[in-house]
Amino acid sequence: MVIHGTDRKSILLKVYRDTNMDKDFSILSKNRDAFILINLSGKIEYASHACEPLLGYSRDSLQLLGLNHLFVTDFLNQAQTFFIGREQEKLDNFDAQVQVIEGCTLDVNVTSIPIFFEQELLGSYLVIKDITFIKQNRIMMERENEYQTIINNLSRISEKQATAGQLAAGIAHEIRNPITAIKGFLQLLMGENIGNKIYFEIINSEIDRIEVILKELMVLAKPSKQKYERVNLKVLLDQIVTLMASQALLNNIQIIKQFDFADMWILGDMNQLKQVFINYIKNAIEAMPDGGLLEINGNPLVEGQVRISIVDQGSGIPQGILNQIGQPFFTTKENGTGLGMLVSWQIIKEHKGDLQIESDSNGTSIHVKLPVFSQE
Template sequence: MKKSNQIMNGSLPDIHHHKSNEALVKDEDFQQVGMLPIPFLEWIDSESNQIFSVKAINGDFCYISSNIHRILGYEKGEVTRTNILSWLHPEDYIYVRSKVPEETNCKVRLTYRIKHKDGHYIWIESVISRIRYKNEDYFIAYSEDISKMKETTEHLARSEKMNVAGQLAAGIAHEIRNPLTSLKGFLQLMEAGVDVDGQYFKIMKEEIEKMESITSELLYISKPQPHHRKTVSLQSLLNDVCTLMRSQAKLYDIDIHLTTESDQILLECDPSQIKQVVINLIKNAIEVMEEGGVIQVRGFQAESNLIIEVQDEGPGVPEQILDKIHEPFFTTKENGTGLGLMITNQIIKEHHGDLEISNAPEKGTIIHVTLPNHSR
């Protein structure tokens, strides 16, 4: 069987030579391939926010709904002369190519960005099926503009970031007060005429750098960040977050231990968003550990993926609600909103990753985040 990503290679030629789009809509074979009645196709064209398309395995469009103009700005005729790869956002290119079904009777749901005719990108969610009909393979896709939903989610994410920053304030104030007390003591010694040697200056510098690191991370998560992906050190990213969260953890008699395989492991991501993911996971771990203990944060590479794990020593998650945890706004906390985990899931999904939650063998919960390693 030919690889399905052949559909992603090269340009899309004119449709079946002598057949027009309109003729194909009425073609009995097309109806069977598309498995949709004509009235429904007409409704999609006039009312739906979805684009419906059927593609041959070699990349030819057999049919695409007219509302592509309303959603993406293109006319039907332009689609047949356009390379589909030129529509994809560069950061989603590898992801889409790797996920297109390679076997018949398979279906995938993909979220990615695609270029509007005027040049800006919109978020699209597609359900793509691969079917076989009369010894030919076809792709059937239902694609929907989810840009407004994404805007709402991002607004909620910004609100949650400010909420987290407020909750961290008490711990950070305590963490900054200690080095300030040390600095004040050294200055009083100097004011009294005590000879302060180089070792004390070294300690003072380290205390200032510690405060600078904590306040910088707090500012980083508090203010809006442009969504730009870049290659960063996984170890450095996790260390920044753990440094910030240790001040909060200490208030509850909790230590945070960070383990990474190497400082050479690189992650292609939006650093602001992935930091928010790890902050949310550690914050949740702190909240469930009523008797203190240790939170383990691990970062490592596994084949073509990068793994981030956060393990707590709390009571674990009851088996009967494990499947519900991924539902929007689901929470077991008395005053919780469920926003934190919902936003975490959304960010990971945007990075084409997965999140799994399981109970540790002895006690506690392990949250396992898998992200594709595109930087290899």
């Protein structure tokens, strides 16, 4: 009897399997690899011992399955005999998902190695490696990059706004003084009826117009006011810590939260308050280049206020520099503008709060006091 086609290839593959596979066989490394051997129809002919803990199936159970029962079918070709867009006769490496026995999916990396015998393709080795941890790290890094971009954009926007505001306030102040003098002398001249009255009226109206412009410039010097709402302080701080956790982890910094409240509310603008605490936590992280502990404490005060403290273990701030923090354009950072602390302080004042900074050689503590919201 002469054997033709796929039947002959299947027999050759089984002979190859029986003569080459054993429990200590390893394809790619000295370790025991989780791998399966499939024929050209996508049926599993062999599974290594390492497949059992990885996939949850016994080796005997695996050999009853086809690719379409093990791998998520979105990764398979139309015939479900191999992987979509892949050539079975070439060495290949790609990511896919398998359906483990518990009913969930597992992210894996697959190395496909073709099996040839007498120049005939018989099937493939599929070496399977769990990449769940690698993929989670990749996602975390992508999110960290997104968060960092958001933080940098917020910081850049707020500092540009603050710069414009400080310049506007300075210009308005310098113009207002001579305008006040001019207006005063104009009123004296008008009272003495010296000169043509219509000229005085034109001059007076133009001065009024300048004063309106000055008032608009002064608005730029303050953070934009938003409609305030009740804000759960613990929820707000938890969100901020979650946002900054990745950056802290990358700098070998552990964030410790200690809140002596569970359900405390304040009245304020959530986005502005986030901007304040993100700025302070970011500064604390930058103050600890060698890592350390960063404490975020929250304590209710007897006078109807709550205090949030951000405590780092940096080298501290010299007293001469500490006294200048918050001044426009004063900064110790190479690419800083010195306006981040100023804007944060203005936001705290807008929320009827207070700020205190303490620093020594053991680190720096920033204490923010805010009034507690009362429904009474």
